[in-house]
Amino acid sequence: MQVYRGMDVGTAKPTIIERRGVTHHLIDVADPEEEFSVADYRRLGRAVIEASATPLIVTGGSGLHFRALVDPMSFAPTDQSLRAELEGRPLDDVVAELTSFDPEAGSHVDLANKRRVVRALEIALLTGETPSSRALSSEADDLKRYVPDIEFTAVGVDPGSATDHRIDRRLDDMRRGGLVEEVMGLAGRLGRTARSAVGYREILDHLDGKSSLNEAFAAIGQNTRKLAKKQRTWFQRDPRVRWIPWMDEEPERVERVMEVFA
Numbered sequence: 001m002q003v004y005r006g007m008d009v010g011t012a013k014p015t016i017i018e019r020r021g022v023t024h025h026l027i028d029v030a031d032p033e034e035e036f037s038v039a040d041y042r043r044l045g046r047a048v049i050e051a052s053a054t055p056l057i058v059t060g061g062s063g064l065h066f067r068a069l070v071d072p073m074s075f076a077p078t079d080q081s082l083r084a085e086l087e088g089r090p091l092d093d094v095v096a097e098l099t100s101f102d103p104e105a106g107s108h109v110d111l112a113n114k115r116r117v118v119r120a121l122e123i124a125l126l127t128g129e130t131p132s133s134r135a136l137s138s139e140a141d142d143l144k145r146y147v148p149d150i151e152f153t154a155v156g157v158d159p160g161s162a163t164d165h166r167i168d169r170r171l172d173d174m175r176r177g178g179l180v181e182e183v184m185g186l187a188g189r190l191g192r193t194a195r196s197a198v199g200y201r202e203i204l205d206h207l208d209g210k211s212s213l214n215e216a217f218a219a220i221g222q223n224t225r226k227l228a229k230k231q232r233t234w235f236q237r238d239p240r241v242r243w244i245p246w247m248d249e250e251p252e253r254v255e256r257v258m259e260v261f262a
Contacts, residue, residue, distance in 0.1 A: 004034075033190070034191055034194075102131055104132045148240070167228065
């Protein structure tokens with residue numbers, strides 16, 4: 001979400017001062033009204049990698065975005081008018097049409113998740129590829145075996161029992177740093193992707209009168225913990241990540257990370 005201009009406090013975006021002396025990429029490259037997909041991230045990120053003469057650090061963010069950047073992951077075309085038409089239909093109708101193309105679709109797509117069903121049917125209608133045929137492709141096999149496109153070294157630093165404390169501290173920083181005011185200023189400009197970000201959707205609900213401010217921040221904390229758990233599970237499945245123990249002192253953490261690259 002740090003790709004979006006103006007979404008600074010809620011994404012814990014590094015400040016201009018913090019970026020001084022180190023080139024940062026893919027920050028402030030999209031307006032909050034825009035859809036910014038994983039495919040967009042891969043395209044722009046790969047361009048940065050290909051143009052760089054020195055090693056780069058990919059840090060933070062979604063496990064899916066990480067794999068899209070370094071692994072063989074292609075993206076089927078989209079059609080906004082078709083997508084809108086499918087999204088306007090009842091879930092049962094979309095599921096029925098998808099399973100008419102691919103009776104085994106439920107083995108590869110969560111048929112209770114309308115967004116995923118719509119995307120699977122959109123791909124089938126545009127390309128003829130079904131969830132089953134995509135699952136049997138060589139690309140899918142490489143993804144299952146974690147065969148990368150790009151050579152890299154991955155290090156995981158898991159805060160473990162310190163996670164809750166770090167999340168609480170981050171929320172306090174956001175509240176004092178003006179998250180509510182930031183969302184108020186952006187409320188009319190947030191597109192579907194941007195408004196779904198943790199922190200923004202809860203404050204939007206508060207501004208719509210659906211919750212008190214304290215309830216909104218409690219919801220942000222709860223959803224952040226869920227997200228942290230999800231991302232931890234995602235990255236722990238990847239056998240290429242080398243995990244090091246959490247250390248409270250930053251110099252010690254840096255030293256342990258650098259040992260991996262020695």
